[in-house]
Amino acid sequence: MTITTFINLPVRDLASAAEFFRSIGFAGAQPSPDRTSLMLNLNDTTQLILHIDSAFAEYTQVAITDTEASREVIVGLAAGSRERVDELVDRAVAAGGNAVGPGQDVGGLYMRGFRDLDGHQWSFVHQAG
Incomplete structure (x- = not known):
């Protein structure tokens, strides 16, 4: 399905x-x-x-929701590689978004986040296979 x-x-x-x-x-x-x-x-x-x-x-x-004061959701999307995660977040920042800290590597899962123009939080993730 x-x-x-x-x-x-x-x-x-x-x-x-x-x-x-x-x-x-x-x-x-x-x-x-x-x-x-x-x-x-x-x-x-x-x-x-x-x-x-x-x-x-x-x-x-x-x-x-006031995105300056609270979060209702974080939208996470999978990317094909660590490099693709970095590329997508770098593109978001170049387009006016804000990076949310450095990339994180936790147990084979690499993740980087950003906030869009309206403060909604997103992350791109790659899980090593």
Whole structure:
């Protein structure tokens, strides 16, 4: 069974957020009919849906998390090698994101994190086989 993942996030500026994620390898930018959201593809089974803050709040019916004060989720994505982890995080930082400390190697799992333009925390990981 194939399961598709949809990551939904609120953003302050839809165009800037889309450009940020395209710069680290997400493809496309299908806008919703009302242009308050857009979908980017990471691969065939993982999509990122960005929503302007007001649309996300209306959809969820709760306040948006203040990413300066708390974390609701850390999005982790697998990469094919340690070098690819570093490359992707370096691209995110070059596009305006913020690195979250140095890379960590824990029991054969290498991980590096960053925060996107809206403060959402991401990590790329590689598990040595």
